[in-house]
Amino acid sequence: MNIGLTGGIASGKSTVSQLFVQYGARLVDADRIAREVVLPGSAVLEQIAERFGSEMLLPDGTLDRKRLGEIIFQDPVERRALEQITHPAIRKQMMDQMKQYELEDPKRLVVVDVPLLYESGLDELFQEVVVVYVPASIQLERLKERDRLTEEEAYTRIRTQMSLEEKRERADWIIHNDKDRTETERQVRLFLQEKGLL
Numbered sequence: 001m002n003i004g005l006t007g008g009i010a011s012g013k014s015t016v017s018q019l020f021v022q023y024g025a026r027l028v029d030a031d032r033i034a035r036e037v038v039l040p041g042s043a044v045l046e047q048i049a050e051r052f053g054s055e056m057l058l059p060d061g062t063l064d065r066k067r068l069g070e071i072i073f074q075d076p077v078e079r080r081a082l083e084q085i086t087h088p089a090i091r092k093q094m095m096d097q098m099k100q101y102e103l104e105d106p107k108r109l110v111v112v113d114v115p116l117l118y119e120s121g122l123d124e125l126f127q128e129v130v131v132v133y134v135p136a137s138i139q140l141e142r143l144k145e146r147d148r149l150t151e152e153e154a155y156t157r158i159r160t161q162m163s164l165e166e167k168r169e170r171a172d173w174i175i176h177n178d179k180d181r182t183e184t185e186r187q188v189r190l191f192l193q194e195k196g197l198l
């Protein structure tokens with residue numbers, strides 16, 4: 001079985017993914033793939049340098065993620081341009097990994113963590129979509145704290161994504177991550193029990 005796991009920025013997707021892994025699932029992580037497809041020497045990194053300028057590369061040839069982030073989270077045109085370059089490669093790699101894991105062990109759960117799952121219209125690819133939900137105030141606080149952002153910077157990033165309320169409405173299953181990690185783990189176990197996976 002496969003599930004698509006999504007939510008908002010800093011709502012707790014990685015935290016919940018790791019819990020699924022603890023209970024035996026295999027994980028496909030779109031953020032991680034997004035980092036792999038821009039490694040030095042890749043066609044994607046070359047296209048980014050062409051479109052955004054070679055000043056997007058650090059002296060060691062890797063992508064200056066902070067600098068590119070400052071541009072794309074503020075400007076929808078630039079963001080679209082980056083997505084058009086990166087998303088096809090990310091999607092292909094994601095689907096390849098998912099299919100390979102399913103072939104290797106058809107009974108084992110495959111969790112695919114995709115931040116922009118609904119925004120990119122990928123919900124039909126998965127048997128079920130699980131949304132990791134937190135109220136907006138907690139999302140803002142956790143994002144500010146984790147990424148050392150000001151209130152304004154954190155808001156700007158949150159606003160680039162579909163609201164968590166809308167994602168929650170579309171979800172097949174919701175995991176509430178506003179309490180402590182033990183409570184979140186209880187909900188992960190409940191999901192696995194319901195699906196006969198625990």
Ligand SMILES: CC(C)(COP(=O)(O)OP(=O)(O)OC[C@H]1O[C@@H](n2cnc3c(N)ncnc32)[C@H](O)[C@@H]1O)[C@@H](O)C(=O)NCCC(=O)NCCS
Nearest residue numbers: 008009030031034065066068069072086090115116160161
């Ligand atoms: C702009 C980049 C270089 C900034 O890197 P940085 O290391 O600061 O952030 P990181 O990649 O860890 O992303 C953190 C979170 O930002 C959010 N985010 C990233 N890209 C986008 C986007 N295009 N639109 C909205 N939210 C985004 C996601 O919630 C993600 O989990 C990077 O996010 C990127 O390459 N984005 C384009 C690829 C993409 O869309 N990735 C996200 C889904 S696969």
Ligand SMILES: Nc1ncnc2c1ncn2[C@@H]1O[C@H](COP(=O)(O)OP(=O)(O)OP(=O)(O)O)[C@@H](O)[C@H]1O
Nearest residue numbers: 008009010011012013014015142146177179180181
């Ligand atoms: N139940 C919780 N209680 C307290 N802090 C939490 C909880 N769950 C997650 N966090 C913290 O909130 C922050 C965001 O969590 P996490 O990194 O899992 O989110 P994410 O959705 O994967 O983020 P991104 O979209 O940026 O990849 C982290 O600093 C994490 O340690």
